[in-house]
Amino acid sequence: MNGIFAVEKPYGVSSNKFLQQINNIFTNSTIFGADLAELRKRKLAGYGKNSARGLKKANKAKVKMGHGGTLDPLASGVLVIGVGQGTKRLQGYLGGSTKLYDTEALLGAATTTGDSEGEVICRTEVDHITKEMCLQTAKKFVGELIQTPPLFSALKMNGKPLYEYAREGKPLPMEIKPRTVQIYSLEVEESDLLSSDHDYKLKESVIDEDGTPLESKLSENLLLQSDKLHFSKQFMELAFQEDFRTDVDPPHLIKDISVQPLKAPLLHFTAKVSSGTYIRSLVSDFGKALSSSAYMVKLIRRKQGEWDLDSNCFTLKDFQENEEIWGPVLKKVFEHGDEINVLEEMKRSREKFVQSEHQEQPVQTSEERPEETSEANFEATGKTDEKLAA
The missing domain is CATH 3.30.70.3190 (Alpha-Beta Plaits)
Structure with a gap:
């Protein structure tokens, strides 16, 4: 995947160190698995299939990433990040935003x-x-x-x-x-x-x-x-x-x-x-x-530029969630840019993920359910009798 997105850099960390944190999350996710596989394949081809050095380089391959303007460690807020081919568009943010x-x-x-x-x-x-x-x-x-x-x-x-x-x-x-x-x-x-x-x-x-x-x-x-x-x-x-x-x-x-x-x-x-x-x-x-x-x-x-901390900006916490939540939202941002409201899309994606997790849970049959205690049966019967009496 290639594109531009924005994330909130927290206070107390340099822009480059924060970028490395995001890079590690992306590199270890399945979202960028196909891109990394292709990158490793190209690196191996450049060194030859039997090259130990090429294999070492390929195994260290990471998602290509850069940012569009440094924030000091004491500053927080919008940090524009380019991924893959999106890094070529960062110059506009460095000098003209x-x-x-x-x-x-x-x-x-x-x-x-x-x-x-x-x-x-x-x-x-x-x-x-x-x-x-x-x-x-x-x-x-x-x-x-x-x-x-x-x-x-x-x-x-x-x-x-x-x-x-x-x-x-x-x-x-x-x-x-x-x-x-x-x-x-x-x-x-x-x-x-x-x-x-x-x-x-x-x-x-x-x-x-x-x-x-x-x-x-x-x-x-x-x-x-x-x-x-x-x-x-x-x-x-x-x-x-x-x-x-x-x-x-x-x-x-x-x-x-x-x-x-x-x-x-x-x-x-x-x-x-x-x-x-x-x-x-x-x-x-x-x-x-x-x-x-x-x-x-x-x-x-x-x-x-067009990236706003209060609407179309991710947080580090977003990317620390299950990738099935943030992955689809990031893809939308890559495709449609700043018009995607990240806050709303992340909320919907979380709800969808919770629903899918709930649906995938096995339903217990009567044979699998543990027997209720006599005390529980008494309480249930008592509640039923109260309803009938009412």
Whole structure:
């Protein structure tokens, strides 16, 4: 079988490791048995029938599979997967699909990675931030936006991770090239905006070997502070016409880390963006635009292209069920694509499977049934007499 489908990647696992989990399930199922048999046959033919190496390669054959866009381990949500010939269609998802993200962030601190995995760079005042400021700030990013990839990303220079340059305080061999992305919408969730009633604890400072908070050194690292804040082309044009202010006051740094509360105000928004957009960078820039700082604590990819987490997306739990349940649904998705409502089809398939299992159970004859005890006969007779008396 060949095609494209979407599955919900859970929090805490890398995209590649999760892909391997799905691959192992598919490879060990009978659903892909014919495809794997043909693949093994071709591998044997390539090495010759008597080749021990060919036999070893054939036995290790797995379902051909790839994904259409990485999700960090801290992120969850839609992961588009191509199987067999479907892998050839993944390029369109890697470079040309629209994505919808649900994001939560904490205001008042910045980290080296832009999320809760990194080390604290600085802590900033948040008392001046109002809900109206957040709502107005969101509008400044909607449209065509210049964005610099995070310093702590998958990018490397001269074979060395950018993270190491930052920690060592060394200059980069070359400038990180900014990219143009599209922010189609950015909607702030007002119900929990600036709330401290959440489960996220503000990251604690890391104490360096000499006994000083690491953030004191990191905050002086020009490499970590070099990102220029950009607003969208559309906002800048409007600001020029209406004579809006576009500069931003610098944040007020908190030097005494004991002043910072354990709970920080929450920023929660949904963003519809183009491929290549770094949500961590968007969160960081949002904090800067508020004359403060921010780092991401939660990210859910709710949509990618035509695939929607709430309708046509499988879960890992689905594939851990009997293959007679998920196999027919996956085949439908391969044939008809995103128009198949996976949630509804999986429900129907489960019901059908349970019915077939029930029908296949042997019916006991009177000779096979165990004799009832005298106590059971008495209870049954008593109930019958009660009905007759009524």
